[in-house]
Amino acid sequence: xxxxxxxxxxxxxxxxxxxxxxxxxxxxxxxxxxxxxxxxxxxxxxxxxxxxxxxxxxxxxxxxxxxxxxxxxxxxxxxxxxxxxxxxxxxxxxxxxxxxxxxxxxxxxxxxxxxxxxxxxxxxxxxxxxxxxxxxxxxxxxxxxxxxxxxxxxxxxxxxxxxxxxxxxxxxxxxxxxxxxxx
Numbered sequence: 001x002x003x004x005x006x007x008x009x010x011x012x013x014x015x016x017x018x019x020x021x022x023x024x025x026x027x028x029x030x031x032x033x034x035x036x037x038x039x040x041x042x043x044x045x046x047x048x049x050x051x052x053x054x055x056x057x058x059x060x061x062x063x064x065x066x067x068x069x070x071x072x073x074x075x076x077x078x079x080x081x082x083x084x085x086x087x088x089x090x091x092x093x094x095x096x097x098x099x100x101x102x103x104x105x106x107x108x109x110x111x112x113x114x115x116x117x118x119x120x121x122x123x124x125x126x127x128x129x130x131x132x133x134x135x136x137x138x139x140x141x142x143x144x145x146x147x148x149x150x151x152x153x154x155x156x157x158x159x160x161x162x163x164x165x166x167x168x169x170x171x172x173x174x175x176x177x178x179x180x181x182x183x
Contacts, residue, residue, distance in 0.1 A: 002128055004070065008120045009166045011113060012152040013085065016059035020072055020081065023051045023118055027105065029073075034106035036063065038142055041168050064133045068098075070095065082108045085121040085132070096183065097134035098125065102148070114148050126180040133180070137163055137173035142171035 006013045014020065023031040028035070029047050032110040045051045062068035081103035100121075104114045125131045136143045136154055154176035162170035 002063065002124070006071070006120055006124060008116050010076060010078055011117055011120070012074050013117060013124075014068040014074065015063065016056050016072060016134075018053050018056045018060065021049045021053035021056055022121060022161065023074075023079065023081040024056065024072060025049045027083075028052070031103075031106055035103060035141065036167055037147075038103070038139065038166060043157065065090065066129070069073055071103075071117070071121060071124075073113070075113075081105075083117060085117050087121065087125050087129070087131070090129070090131070092130075096130065098131055098134055100134050100136040103146070105164060114144075115151050118148055119152055122178065126172065126183065130183070131180060132180070132183040134178045136176040136178075139166065139171050139173055146176075149178075154178045 004015050004017070007011055025047060032042075032047065037111045042048060059068065059070045063070070067090050067092070068086065068088045070084060072081050073083040073085065074081055076114070084099045084102065085096040088101060100118070102114060102118055102121075120133065125134055136145075136149050136152075137160060138149060140146075140159075157177050160173045160175050162174040
């Protein structure tokens with residue numbers, strides 16, 4: 001059973017819930033230009049509270065059936081959402097694997113927040129969820145995300161050509177993997 005919130009030294013990871021719709025919408029509005037280069041194209045309604053509430057409701061259902069778990073990050077002294085860590089496409093059984101995604105507020109870069117949050121997320125994924133493998137696919141030009149994965153001991157398993165359509169363009173991604181050696 002997952003908890004509603006997990007703490008690190010400086011952060012709180014909140015399990016996705018519809019009550020966070022305003023904070024999440026504000027996060028995306030605040031970071032609209034910054035995230036453009038690493039995200040799919042977004043429609044105008046994506047930036048509304050209503051759209052985000054609907055997305056958060058989907059996150060809740062995914063968590064209930066353990067097909068995906070998403071955490072929104074805040075600093076301990078603030079309610080402002082500064083990022084997200086998600087474990088998507090969870091498959092249990094013999095595979096026990098998922099895809100990792102993470103993003104951070106432009107104003108919070110280079111403070112170690114993303115590494116701290118992803119590290120805690122990995123503890124949850126390997127411990128509470130019981131996963132064996134976490135995969136992260138990162139564009140070669142996204143040096144900050146690659147640094148996070150490398151600091152947390154993800155291994156490069158190769159280049160996936162034209163893997164995801166980002167901002168309207170098919171982009172190559174480096175396939176990074178972390179194994180739970182205790183599983």
